[in-house]
Amino acid sequence: MKISVIKQKAKNALQGNWFGTVFVFILLILLTVALEASVIGTVFAGLTAFGYAAFCLELVKSKHASVGAFFGGMFKGFFKKWGASLLVGLYTFLWTLLLIIPGLVKSYSYAMTPYILAEKPDMGVNDAITKSRHIMNGHKWQLFCLDLSFTGWMLLSILTLGIGFFYVWPYYNAARAAFYREIKKGSKK
Numbered sequence: 001m002k003i004s005v006i007k008q009k010a011k012n013a014l015q016g017n018w019f020g021t022v023f024v025f026i027l028l029i030l031l032t033v034a035l036e037a038s039v040i041g042t043v044f045a046g047l048t049a050f051g052y053a054a055f056c057l058e059l060v061k062s063k064h065a066s067v068g069a070f071f072g073g074m075f076k077g078f079f080k081k082w083g084a085s086l087l088v089g090l091y092t093f094l095w096t097l098l099l100i101i102p103g104l105v106k107s108y109s110y111a112m113t114p115y116i117l118a119e120k121p122d123m124g125v126n127d128a129i130t131k132s133r134h135i136m137n138g139h140k141w142q143l144f145c146l147d148l149s150f151t152g153w154m155l156l157s158i159l160t161l162g163i164g165f166f167y168v169w170p171y172y173n174a175a176r177a178a179f180y181r182e183i184k185k186g187s188k189k
Contacts, residue, residue, distance in 0.1 A: 001182050003146050009182075010174035013060045021059065021170040024070050028052050046085025047074045053114035056170070056177040073114075077121040084113055084125045091129070108140040109133045115180040135187040146179055 014021060032048050054073020058065035074081070088110045096103025112132040117123060123131070136143070150172050157164030 001142060001179075003142070003149055006146060006178045006182060007149070007171075007175050009060065009178040010171055013063050013174050013178070014170060015063075017059060017064065018170075020065070020067075021174075022166050024052070024055055024065075024067060025166060025170055027067065027070065046089070047078070047081055050074060050081045050085065050114045050117065052173060053177065054118035056173040057115050057118050057180065060174055060177040060181060073118050077117065080121070080125055081114075081117060084117055084128060087125055087129060088113055105140060108143055109136050111143060111176075112136060112180050112183075115177060135183050139183050142183075143176075143179060146175060150175075 028048055028051070035048070051070045051072075051074030055065050055070040058069040092103055092107045092110065095106040110129055110132050112135055113128050116128045116131050120128070150168065153164070153168040153172070157168045
């Protein structure tokens with residue numbers, strides 16, 4: 001699987017959908033800032049990422065996604081997603097205690113958990129994490145390279161005082177959703 005193919009699929013999904021995608025990105029920013037500043041922010045930590053993953057997955061699947069996909073991704077199965085966010089963070093932290101590299105490797109192993117729960121909200125938290133580990137076997141390096149390919153875009157976004165993120169963040173997340181769809185095709189579990 002080529003990174004250029006994944007990125008092209010993301011661009012195709014975003015074509016004609018930039019206004020809605022940027023609107024949902026602004027919602028993501030506002031909710032994240034509001035939740036981080038509030039007392040209940042720890043309860044909602046990570047849920048915005050689940051919502052945005054569900055939105056991007058729907059966008060890549062059908063070339064159309066609504067704000068409802070974002071909020072549904074956040075709140076449908078609220079406690080399950082909250083638990084998944086908590087467990088992924090805990091597992092990654094524990095692996096990072098060994099050294100930085102094992103924690104980084106495990107963070108890539110668990111990276112597809114939000115997409116799995118977006119598609120199968122009835123799946124158990126540990127089952128989703130385990131499925132993510134299974135489908136990421138042999139694909140962690142590819143996802144790392146995909147992430148690395150956005151480094152220049154991220155730096156350019158910082159140089160534009162954050163304005164570039166309105167283009168880069170939806171593109172990056174759509175590429176990750178397209179990556180999930182590609183590796184899921186080859187997965188037997």
